[in-house]
Amino acid sequence: MRPELKIALVSKVYPMRSHTCAAEGGAAGVIKSDDSMDHHFHDTVGGGDWLSDQDAVDFFIREAPKELLQLEHWGCPWSREPNGSVAVRPFGGMKKQRTWFAADKSGFHILHTLFQTSLKFPSIQRFDEYYVTDLVVDDGRCCGFTAIEMRSGQIKFFRANAVIIASGGAGRMFPFTTNGAIKTGDGMALAYRAGVPLKDMEFVQYHPTGLPNTGTLLTEACRGEGGILVNKNGRRFLQDYGMGPETPVGQPVLKTMELGPRDRVSQAFWHEQKKGNMVPTRWGDCMMLDLRHLGEKKIDERLPLVRDMATSYLGVDPVTDPVPVRPVVHYMMGGIDTDIRAATSLAGLYAAGECACVSINGANRLGSNSLTELLVFGRRAAISAIEYLDGGTAVANETAVTAGADAAQARLRELFNRSGGGETIAGLRKEMMATMEEHAGIYRSGEGLEQACSTLAGLRRRYASIELHDKTNVYNTDLLQALELGAMLDCAEAVTVSALARRESRGAHQRLDFTARDDTTYLRHSLASYRNAGPPAIGYSDVVITRSPPGVRDYSGEQK
Amino acid sequence: MSANGKPYIREVSRYRWYFSSPRYLRYMAREVTCVFIGLHALILLVALRRLSEGRDAWEAFLQNLTGPAGVLLQLVILVFAVYHSTSWFNVTPKAMPVQVGENFLPGGVIIGAHYAAWLAVTLAVLFLAGAF
């Protein structure tokens, strides 16, 4: 507690609208006596196909239960055991039951608990509905940022000695995603343009079970509670993709079959689709998520949101019918390159959550590690920022800082006043999404990625001549969408260029032309560095391996 | 008035708002029917007064009450009083949820308990009045 610190909480939406609210399943943290830190460590590292930094994973799993307990003490309504202790549920890729949950609205309750608790602290001053446009950097240090106040359209300069970005992912660069409209990679682009590399951007997670029409997420807890996935022949096809043998229906076995990791399950879908084994629906090919054997009572108790979503958006009641689902873009493993202290290479700049890449998630995140990650590294970022401030920041050149802020403002004014460009936001966005869907999906090829890189480079050039239709100041969402598109284009290019450079298959990055994992060359993090003109420069950094040498990811029933 | 850059505030009608939605009308019906409960109370008060004024006054009052106008008035009061009471009974589960073990008693049970109590009181009054 440091009440003397002045904290500005700046968000482009009211904080309770943030997309954490859509996370359903839960947050992982070792708490039960049959579990151990070691188990959580190995699940996470193996789940990430050994691209996780193991020192960071160790820190993460040790801090995890503390943060979840802290939330409990702040009032989070975690689901409970009959004796009053916190209940946990099974989750994909986890060997033990360790996912804390609040029915199927875990993220929602975490977000609201944090938001409501924050109201207690007078030193936190909120700036709701401010869109941050630029970080202001002077002499290799982050000195603040500029932001548009949406309600007035005015550009404000926040002079800050330490800045923490917690702005989420960029799933909206794909047409078909579980992500909300606000997840446009703004924070990633901010850091990227300010010179901080984006790490491991090629790793984009598909969640296996999204509704085929809207992309709405049906939580992995559906399978954790015993739901099964079948193809058009009624076969539980995961057994044919290294996740068998078949387990009894309604008695899920951890870390195998339907509780395999997300990348493997989504990839199995892709193969089945190629074989013509999927169920054709008017929204495309689907697999069927069958929950009927759980019964109405359990579905209502444990998965009420799932029932509501499937019934209202698709017209299918999981109590009586199997629900058609398909993989949808869900999560970015990559993000702003941070170290184990949540610090970036730019002094005074920190990042946490999906926008950051520590990396604990490696090449594939395990379900229910992300909510915990944002808690653990959110706190770590704050501690690091305080340490940095306590260390005494050098006196900044205020003239240069102000000039930086003015330049950001001038760029925005130029966009605002530009006319005759002719490019539309919707047009460019559609092309970007189509390219990402076609070439940067579950399986990728060198040829396709080259195509995507050149398309995106072209889109970025054309972005320079987009023109706003709306030239007024108050709540101008046309301007907002233009800025979001700019951020997404930068992130998308980082994804495809990094993916093209990684000539191997690992976790969520699967190349049809390089099907094997290549530890000799690519047991490294990719680092995409921004260049104003042209594609990012790709570099690499070493993965921290402490006690788990790269091995085989075994999700068959025979695993030890 | 010209554009002033400020948020726009819509006027709310103080007296006609309850026509804007059936649910507001239902609410007003519940509230307004309390007048008839009051009317019934008034009749009781008048009855007391007539009783204190002596036999003649009381019998004249009774005659009025059992005449066609009196009966009609009481019927109207009864209808609205029943409507008023039931509309309140029906919202009692919201105000008085009862948790037994883990689950809450279904609303119907709480509403039913109110009707049962009502019936019991009515029978008791009738008994005291010598109806049985």
Place this chain on the structure above:
Amino acid sequence: MSERIVELEVLRFNPETDAEPRFQRYSVPCMNEWVVLDALNHVKEAIDPTLSYRWSCHMAVCGSCGMMINGEPKLACKAFLRAYDGVIRVEPLANFPIQRDLVTVIDDFITKLKRVKPYLVPKSDQPVEAGEFRQTPAELKRYKQYTLCINCMLCYAACPEYALVPKFIGPAAISLAHRYNEDSRDGGREERQQEIASGEGVWECSFVGACSEVCPEHVDPAGALQQVKIRSTVDWYQEHLMPWSKK
């Protein structure tokens, strides 16, 4: 896939150019399974990029897209086109100032929310290291429904009391206070009562019940407010008739 042309009548207001709001008509080609939000997104993308509204999750959990749809407060992402015939009229949420088009100013709610202390005031100061506060499933269920408020403001738009008496703290904020009051881990009820058991609090409520009818998460704010009334009535009697029962 079946498609139909939906006529949307959308309230437009730009404070920089308009003195008064006006309605604008859009003909939108829509899929049958779409919600009103999908139709608005189509307008924004293909017909009129100047239309402003809030939205994010498209799954009724972020609470951004509350609007009046044919006069009824709804989440645009849960208002199915199949439920409407003819012209669909879309307006910003009632009882809030219009910032622009379908975007309202909700500062009033945010201020009131803070006033009611919507956070746990722990009954005992057990440190985090000592583990979780025990809470049985029954104790959890006692307040769980009131935790589901997504702050979408539909209840304020439906509440005639709030329309007439803007200082009324209102359904969502009081329900959230009640949520913490009913939590077995909490000891902050007395602090909150000062705000919510007051003239601007529950006693301004006349139990219209509209808030509960429009709540997309079935929180039942009306129930919460009546329960607070009963508790505060009991408090009053305890204080005045049994002064010894309270210190």
